[in-house]
Amino acid sequence: MAGNITLSVPAIIVNNETWAIVPNSFTYDGGEGEVNVRSASGGGNNANSVHSQNAETMIGKCKFDIFLVPGVDNKLATWKENVGANRVQAIQTQPITGETTTLSWDNMSLVNAVERNASADGVTSVEFEGDRMSIQ
Amino acid sequence: MSIKDGEFEFKLSTPLGFSFQGAKEETLMVTLFEPSMEHIKFYLKLKQLLTISQMDLAKASGMFDTIREGGQEVKPFQDDTENIELGVDETFQAFKASLEASVSVEMADFIGTFTKMILIPSRKPLARVDGKVPMTSTLWNNLSPDDAYNMAVRWCSFFAMPSQEGMKTTLDQQSDSHMERKEA
Numbered sequence: 001m002a003g004n005i006t007l008s009v010p011a012i013i014v015n016n017e018t019w020a021i022v023p024n025s026f027t028y029d030g031g032e033g034e035v036n037v038r039s040a041s042g043g044g045n046n047a048n049s050v051h052s053q054n055a056e057t058m059i060g061k062c063k064f065d066i067f068l069v070p071g072v073d074n075k076l077a078t079w080k081e082n083v084g085a086n087r088v089q090a091i092q093t094q095p096i097t098g099e100t101t102t103l104s105w106d107n108m109s110l111v112n113a114v115e116r117n118a119s120a121d122g123v124t125s126v127e128f129e130g131d132r133m134s135i136q
Numbered sequence: 137m138s139i140k141d142g143e144f145e146f147k148l149s150t151p152l153g154f155s156f157q158g159a160k161e162e163t164l165m166v167t168l169f170e171p172s173m174e175h176i177k178f179y180l181k182l183k184q185l186l187t188i189s190q191m192d193l194a195k196a197s198g199m200f201d202t203i204r205e206g207g208q209e210v211k212p213f214q215d216d217t218e219n220i221e222l223g224v225d226e227t228f229q230a231f232k233a234s235l236e237a238s239v240s241v242e243m244a245d246f247i248g249t250f251t252k253m254i255l256i257p258s259r260k261p262l263a264r265v266d267g268k269v270p271m272t273s274t275l276w277n278n279l280s281p282d283d284a285y286n287m288a289v290r291w292c293s294f295f296a297m298p299s300q301e302g303m304k305t306t307l308d309q310q311s312d313s314h315m316e317r318k319e320a
Binding site: 013015016017018071082084085086087089104106107108130 | 154155157158159160257265269272273274275
């Protein structure tokens with residue numbers, strides 16, 4: 001029986017274009033957000049936990065590294081211009097069954113100042129933030 | 137939206153999902169555009185493949201024998217734009233039949249050439265999904281094979297007619313200069 005395959009080599013699609021990324025560079029946050037837990041004292045030894053969701057942290061994020069190949073600068077400029085209007089998808093296919101898992105982030109902005117490292121082993125990191133992740 | 141505008145709409149049989157302005161959308165419509173000089177290498181090859189396939193069909197049907205025996209009437213030049221649009225469905229079916237029956241033309245060669253042409257980075261894309269988003273390899277790979285093939289043949293029946301001057305460019309600037317030369 002085949003084991004489960006982890007999301008280690010997803011295809012990254014930004015605005016309908018598949019991008020070859022630096023292996024193992026893709027990290028993401030679904031935007032589930034933080035939950036704050038505090039304690040409310042009931043007197044004596046009694047204490048109840050009080051939970052609250054922190055909506056401030058409900059932001060979808062994903063970042064990955066790409067190589068500085070021709071065309072990257074134009075593409076970065078386009079992504080930067082599309083404030084809140086990029087869409088990023090990560091698709092992992094199970095090799096044997098062919099089933100796919102698609103993670104999507106809508107209405108994303110390219111948030112980081114993109115520093116290009118033009119060297120033999122240089123990579124360029126891009127970070128998108130926007131709506132929370134959806135899974136298909 | 138017609139051959140005179142240099143564009144037409146193609147309807148897909150299967151919905152195509154795409155991203156637009158940061159959100160997911162689905163459509164059944166792809167707008168196809170006429171080629172420019174950026175596409176000439178592929179455009180001419182498609183034209184050649186279609187001509188070869190039609191020659192094959194003509195040979196097989198014995199059409200050449202008829203022409204050799206009786207000849208054919210030479211028709212005067214006329215603006216055939218409307219006829220081309222009316223006859224697009226017939227041309228589409230004829231192209232499909234000739235491509236599928238051809239012994240000289242590989243269909244893989246035909247669709248491969250069309251795929252390369254439609255996907256080359258261009259200032260003037262040949263296809264826009266839902267009239268908005270340029271066709272990319274990711275979107276192209278999400279099409280059903282029949283839609284991709286039909287789109288290719290339909291595009292050719294509008295813009296790559298082997299023996300017709302059906303393109304917009306022949307109707308404006310070029311035709312004007314041709315007239316001037318005739319008058320002089």
